[in-house]
Amino acid sequence: MSAVRTVLGDVPPGELGVCDAHDHLFFGSPRLPGQELRSVAAARAELVAFRAQGGGAVVQWTPYGLGRRAADLPPLSRETGVHVVAATGLHQAVHYDEDALKGLRGRLADVFVAELAEGIGASGVRAGLVKVAGGFHALDAHARWTMTAAAEAHHATGATIAVHLELGTGALDVLDLLCGELGVPPCRVVLGHLNRSPDLVVHRQAADSGCYLAFDGPSHAHHATDWRMPDAVRALADAGFGDRLLLGADTTTAAARSVGGGPGMPYLLRRVRPRLVHAVGEDLVGRILMENPGRAFAVEWS
Template identity: 90%
Template sequence: MVNAVRTVLGDVPPEQLGVCDAHDHLFFGSPRLPGQELRSASAARAELAAFRAQGGGAVVQWTPYGLGRRAADLPPLSREAGVHIVAATGLHQDVHYDDATLDGLRGRLAEVFVTELTEGIGTSGVRAGFVKVAGGFHALDAHARRTMTAAAEAHRATGAPIAVHLELGTGALDVLDLLCGELGVPPHRVILGHLNRSPDGVVHRQAAESGCYLAFDGPSRANHATDWRMPDAVRALAEAGFGDRLLLGGDTTTAAARSVDGGPGMPYLLRRVRPRLALAVGEALVTRILTENPGRAFGVEWR
């Protein structure tokens, strides 16, 4: 299919996504967050239902290889909730994995990514729709360079977009230098995440000028002043002509952050962030950011 978003139920035209949470997690588990794993299918189902009740139509899950994606659970959840789900392949920072996992992937990362994009994740048959990788704090270590090199190979083989976790929102320009400069990935196939965590307007603009997508995700984090800074950052980029490059996401990574457990969760993106952002840039642009932009960012002519 030409220019399709690869969801867990198959490829769909980008315009069918509806209102999209462009960065979130239904399932996630890391040794860095002991006791806060997202493992409950019933909680994931309730969270999707709450998101749907606020007008949500699609969720892009950025959970990569080895961090509890539960790919086989995603298709029934998507059907039951009536919400499109896009799954990820890729690899997070090395601190999220034990040595045995990393050793087992050495030398075959690109092969794993391509297989999960084209054949499926494990025995689930669910194909990933993009590659998720991660940078470090103001730097790219050897692990980040290896994973991004593998992601670039997977992109060349499949056309899949590459989404990047920026640690505390930093390192955007280094990531672009590597992925788009050294490795030749077209900028419009790169999505930079967590830019709201480092509200540097100059860097935001320089990144946008490359042609990549900029994701403002993870509102209402206790340790990040994201909510009140984000509207100004989005407005500055929109006024500079980059409104078509922007994405919004919730990035729910712990059980306590879910709305069904008393946190803001996925619904907060539409219940509170959307109207607040509309005051800054207008409802029409916010609607495009939530609907048209994700379709372009994750829509691919699959090879």
């Protein structure tokens, strides 16, 4: 039986409800000094606000070494009634110091598998996906290393691989590596940040592979592309790929949270959802938020 691995255990995909398929409750990087998502109280308030808008599940893409606070996730999920999925994986090299990366050489896939099958550190919380990252229109040696380890972890466990596309670029190179060279089924790959590069031809080519395409935001840094997202979603839906689309809020800084004065998780349902309903209809938006995430993240765990 396929199941989504949440921080409280495996659940049938139909139990997720309305899902924010790409977000962060906790996140910290030296690239964003002073904007770390560390507050448990703020994370709780954000989940409560998301729940009040009808939200039922959040997939946290925060990977290894970037402040996941895995032990805090189960109580937050219980207290708010929102399913939470945690991630293993590794981000771009710029988010880590060299010593941290050296300590993972030769054992990265083993770390991913252990966090998926046994738990993150001493928390006992099992990850439900692997998050890795590409570069700007290219894959450097670090990306190839992490994606190779992610593919090994997929083959060992069945886990879905979610990919940060830098500025929305490099989708086809990622698919060539993961699905071509490394043998990961496209239906087990989620490409993130497609809205940041609104190239409808590349979107169509990526969708043709059978992978999932995640549109996330709104984004302060990439706001100029936000308004084009409904057109991209409509183009993919018109081409028959409505069942491959995902939506997320991708809250990465404290200022971006709704409880910090930003749009945050609730904005996805309060404003993005009705805007998309206007573009593609209520039925499709409902499926994107409620059915597609279950298929994207539910696997037959081994």
